[in-house]
Amino acid sequence: MAAPYVHAAAHRKSSSGDRPNRARGNRPPLPLLPDDALHNIFSFLHIEDAVRTSVLSRRWRSTWTSTTHLVFDGFRPRNRDPRSLDFPSLVGRVLSQCTSPTVKKLHVTNFKYRHRYRPKLDLWLHFALGRRVEDLRLWLITDQWTRYTLPPFFYCSSWLVRLEVSWCSFRSDETIWWPCLKFLSIEDADLDDDMLGRIFTGSPVLEFLKLGRCRYVKNIIIDSTSVKDLVLIGSKNYSYSYMGKIWAPHLLSLRVSGTWSGPWLCTHIFRLDDISSLVEAELVFSGRTSLFEWMYCNLLKELIDRLCGVPKITIGSWCWKILSSLEMKGVSSLLSKCQSLILRTPISQLHLLGIAYMLRSSQCLERLVIHLTGVPRLKFLKWGIHVQEESKGSCNYDEEDFLCSRKESFQCLVTHLNQVEIIGFKANSLGSKHVLTLIKFLLGNTFTLEKMIIKADLRARNGQKRLQAILSELLAVRQNVLGYQRASKNAEIIFDFPLQLASF
Structure with a gap:
């Protein structure tokens, strides 16, 4: 199987001048790489791709069987040849040929589980x-009636360091x-407070816990001193997301995401009791808009x-949006120790109320950081005519x-x-009237400001004409901002624009 490699090298030589001379150096041909290097490469591949490497060299025909990283994805496109194996058979065949005495990683994701597959999963x-x-x-794909029940031997393992399960x-x-x-x-998952x-x-050494849409969990009591990070993901179904x-x-870090909705006329979805050690909190969840505003x-x-x-x-x-409603009503809170505030929101008149x-x-x-996001298509606060009219008037x-x-x-x-960062994923978001008004206000009224960073984090690829338009928009933003009065003599304005724009 060396011929294809030699042919490829000859082709590169004829098409790229002296490039092969730089590439050769002291690097061994790919089939001569040591097993440790091959296994490191395999650790970044799905197992099907690792198996395919067996055709590259006679020596590689069985190398994949000793890999310690096994990754199976049920969503991956497969050969539609009727002779090809279905996903459960593929997993079983690969595992039966695995010769490594230890396995560092086994990932089975996006597997459409049915009750008839339970014996296979038990074997895996x-x-x-x-x-x-x-x-x-x-990670399984199923419904609430066909969850996979974890077998008895699963609950005792002296080697597990990282565990992720869904629909179990x-x-x-x-x-x-x-x-x-x-x-x-x-x-x-089906999981209760006792479990x-x-x-x-x-x-005893658990540090990170994520619980997403786990019905029957009502109270989370963590007396462990090792658990430092907790992530909670809510569900539109209140029977999943309502907790005590x-x-x-x-706990040091708490993140709340997903959609949370409590029973009708419930005054809270969950209550924070003792979180006295918390140093970081993320409230990035949403709620069902059919409930009352209050x-x-x-x-x-x-x-x-x-x-x-x-x-x-x-936040x-x-x-x-809810904070904007609280500002309308004149409700106050006191974050006595909040030193760093990160906002993930679009900036409109309504959102300026929340910022206030x-x-x-x-x-x-x-430190204030604002990540500008897109304006949602849904109307603001669909709780009833009263709130919609109040919002319109307040804006x-x-x-x-x-x-x-x-x-x-x-x-x-x-x-x-002393520091403000405004990050936009679109050039026109930085140049909007509302954003510029906020920038002007902060520069003109923050007496302790040392640094304001305006960053254009443009991830999408753009053609030359689009780059010209983006550059024009960002230059206009820069010109406007530099003309604003600064309350602090030490205030420095930094424009962090993409390299492709800076060199355009």
Whole structure:
């Protein structure tokens, strides 16, 4: 099988001058790479691609069988030849030929599970735990009636370090023993409070926990001193997302995402009890807009009050809408220790109200970061005619006059705020009237400002004509901003634009 390699090298020589002379050097031909190097390459491939390397060299025909990284994806396009194996048969065939005494990684993702596949899944897990797997991922595709019940031997593994499962059921009578587990992600699972407590007891070094749409979990009680990060993902179905309380006195980071909705006329979705060690919180969730406005106002007001001692807070777009409503009503909160505030939101008149609310609440704020996102298509706050009319009326105002009328209550502008970052994923978002008004206000009224960074993080590829238009828009933004008055003599304005624009 050396001929194809030689042919390819000859072709490169004829088409690229002296390039092969630089490439040859002391590098061995690909088929002569040592096994350690090959296994490192295989660790970045799906197992099907690793198997295909067997045709490249006689020596490689069985090399893939000793790989320690096995990754199977049910969504990958496959040969439609009727002789090709279906996904369960493919996984079984590969595992049966695996010769490595240990397996570091086994990932089975996007597998359309049915009850008839349960024996196969049991065998796969038995294989993984028998080979001392460290990184196990089992992401299934099914419905709430056909979840895979994890077998009894699954709950005891002395080697697991990272575990991710979805659409599985945990047996309520099993004892957990995962002494090396540090990362645990459970989504769309049947899991109750008692089993969650057993997981904490049997995982003494667990550091990261993600719970997504786990029905029957009502109270999260984390008395473990090792668990530092908690991620909660809500569901549109309130029976999944309604919880009682979160008690985690040693937790350092909390992220709440997804869609949360409580029972009708419920005053809260979950309650934060003891989170006294928390240093970072992310509220990037949304709610069902069919519920009354006051429910979500009360929810977010309660959450903000409970986060008063957290130094770093991130808030998403939907929550900003609720904060805008609180600003309309004159409701106040106090984030006494918030030093870093990150906003992921578009900037409109409505969102300026939410920004005013947080500036008024964060008296010790030192760093403000705004990630400009797209304006959602849904109408703002679909809670009823009353709120829609109130929103329309509240948005008919002059933004600059409004911010100036509130500046006396923005104590952070006078005493602490020293850095502002505004990041736009589209050039026109940075140049919008509302964004420029906010930039002008912050520059003109922040006496402690040391640095303002305006960044255009343009990820999409653009042609030459589009680059010209983008450059023109960004230059206009730069010209406008540099003309604004600065309250701080030490304020430095930094424009962070893509290299392709800077060199255009």
